[in-house]
Amino acid sequence: MSDLVEELLAAGRGLAASGMSPGTSGNVSVRVGDEVHLSASGTSLATLTAEQMARTTLDGTPVTEGDGPTPRPTKEWPLHLAMYARDPEYRCVVHLHSPSAVAASCLAPWREHTAFAPVTPYVVMRVGNVPLVRYAAPGDPAQAERVRGSALRFHGALLQNHGSIAAGRTVAEAVDRAVEIEEAARVRLLLGDRLDARLLTDDEVRELVEAYGQPWG
Known part of the structure; x- marks a missing residue:
């Protein structure tokens, strides 16, 4: 098992324990070379195992292992691949409900470039x-x-009436961004x-912006 996958499984358990991924909501992925390992459809981040990870190529083609394909990926797999396509340095994507x-995604955004006013x-x-991505x-x-x-x-967005998505160059960076969006x-x-x-x-x-280098505006 890839170290990235192992790190992702641990991060998923942490997100579930903190109440950020109730039930079977939310899904996660990592990019390993030219493949994407995604949580399978209907799985819980609290109990996700390596055997429950689906694998696709970067264009969404299922990866075959042994006598057949790996598990069916989350239905949100196109969203994960879209984030990876935005930046070749991304290695992890986290989508949460x-x-x-979720509540903030139902509200009007502060500006076109960001849902949140800079209050902190x-x-x-x-x-x-x-940004708030249309429903x-x-x-x-x-x-x-x-x-x-x-x-x-x-690097992260609210999905209207749905939840959030965040990506990063490491598992920790993607998770930190997802947590910050929730906060x-x-x-x-x-x-x-x-x-x-x-x-x-x-x-x-x-x-x-000058000190930390994140995109704004």
Whole structure:
């Protein structure tokens, strides 16, 4: 078993234990060479095993092992492949139905480039832009095409009325971004539509972007 897959399984258990992947919701993947290892359809991140990992090529062709194909991948596999297509350095994608991100995905975004106003430094430091991707039914290739074809730079997004997706060059980076999106969503919900909430100034945001290098605007 690849070390990346082993790391992913451990990360999945951690996400489930923290309440960010209830039941069989959410799915994860890693890129190993020219293959993508994805959690299989109907699996729980709390109990996911190496035997429950599906494998495809980068164009979605199932990988055959022994006498037949590996398990059927999550129906969200087009979304995972769309994220890998955006950046050849990505090695992990995390898609969650975490409660705050789901709730925030039902609200109007702050700006076109990001759903979240910069009320704290952290989403700017750790993720950058978090756009709201227009709704499509789970597994619909149309949503994957919106992600793949977006000209906006981003490492994570909210999927309208659905949840979140995040990618990274390592498993830890992708998971950290998914967690930060959930925290930013929670803060968004706590603040509601308060008009007196202080936002970071343009200069303060610019300083963070220059220091941490995440995409913004």
